[in-house]
Amino acid sequence: xxxxxxxxxxxPRCLNCGGLVESDGGLCGPCWxxxxxxxxxxxxLCGTPLPGEGEGLQCDACxxxxxxxxxxxxxxxxxxxxxxxxxxxxxxxxxxLVAPAAGWMALGxxxxxxxxxxxxxxxxxxxxxxxxxxxxxxxxxxxLARELGLTCVPDLLVxxxxxxxxxxxxxxxxxxxxEAAITAHPKRxxxxxxxxxxxxxxxxxxxxxxxxxxxxxxxxxxxxxxxGVLARVxxxx
Ligand SMILES: [Zn+2]
Ligand SMILES: [Zn+2]
Numbered sequence: 023x024x025x026x027x028x029x030x031x032x033x034p035r036c037l038n039c040g041g042l043v044e045s046d047g048g049l050c051g052p053c054w055x056x057x058x059x060x061x062x063x064x065x066x067l068c069g070t071p072l073p074g075e076g077e078g079l080q081c082d083a084c085x086x087x088x089x090x091x092x093x094x095x096x097x098x099x100x101x102x103x104x105x106x107x108x109x110x111x112x113x114x115x116x117x118x119l120v121a122p123a124a125g126w127m128a129l130g131x132x133x134x135x136x137x138x139x140x141x142x143x144x145x146x147x148x149x150x151x152x153x154x155x156x157x158x159x160x161x162x163x164x165x166l167a168r169e170l171g172l173t174c175v176p177d178l179l180v181x182x183x184x185x186x187x188x189x190x191x192x193x194x195x196x197x198x199x200x201e202a203a204i205t206a207h208p209k210r211x212x213x214x215x216x217x218x219x220x221x222x223x224x225x226x227x228x229x230x231x232x233x234x235x236x237x238x239x240x241x242x243x244x245x246x247x248x249x250g251v252l253a254r255v256x257x258x259x
Contacts, residue, residue: 034046036049037107037119038106058099058102059126060095060096060097060099060130060254063075063076064079064095065079065083065084065094066078067091067094068083068084068089068251069094069095069096070083070099070254087193087228087229089229091221092246092247093134094250095251096226096251096252096254097123097251097252098126098252098253099253100253107119108225108252111252112158117161120162120165121165123162123165123252127166127222127250128170135170135218136218138172139172139218140172140175140213141164141166141175141220142178142179142239143157143162143176143179143221143223144159144222144235145177145235146181159223162224166250175210177207178207178210179207179238180204180205180207181203182203182204182205188230193228196230214243216245218245219239219246220248221235221239221247222250225252225253225254225255226253226254236249
């Protein structure tokens with residue numbers, strides 16, 4: 023009865039446009055049609071949609087740049103409605119997006135992650151965390167772990183140094199800057215050993231941050247690394 027009363031006061035709204043919908047965490051029909059949800063044939067390393075059919079394929083970007091992780095999936099193409107939702111998650115206070123976003127991410131990752139996998143967010147530096155108040159990747163990691171029935175370790179990885187802004191840096195400089203910054207939490211090293219780690223981030227652009235995080239896991243003895251992102255920036259975006 024409480025639920026019913028609550029529904030009357032706060033009817034479920036579309037995550038994108040705020041129109042009325044049937045259940046929480048959903049989108050209305052028109053917004054669903056515009057949502058670039060990824061399905062079908064994908065790059066096995068970054069989850070970008072690919073034409074044709076096949077398994078274990080790689081997109082041009084992943085063929086060009088070395089990806090130290092084993093497999094990866096993205097829920098959305100970073101475009102249109104998805105872009106708006108990701109930005110809402112990053113800069114606004116759209117905590118209501120976390121659970122549905124984790125649900126979309128789980129679609130591609132279920133069946134890819136073995137039992138006993140540890141879920142960890144890509145770490146945000148402390149001063150950025152303070153400025154933004156929360157790490158959206160940590161929120162996604164926690165919700166995704168719940169969705170997949172896995173354990174989330176929010177502080178598995180930490181940033182050692184203050185990372186300078188990566189804007190304007192070339193790919194190589196980005197990689198070098200990030201590589202030095204991410205490391206396994208000293209207290210978590212024993213936990214990482216021989217485990218598969220599912221690294222979670224909100225957006226994958228160049229993949230530099232995920233590469234650095236993957237190397238930190240491998241240095242700590244992880245048995246494998248799988249990457250899960252909410253949105254993949256398409257190369258022409
Ligand atoms: Zn809508
Ligand atoms: Zn790829």
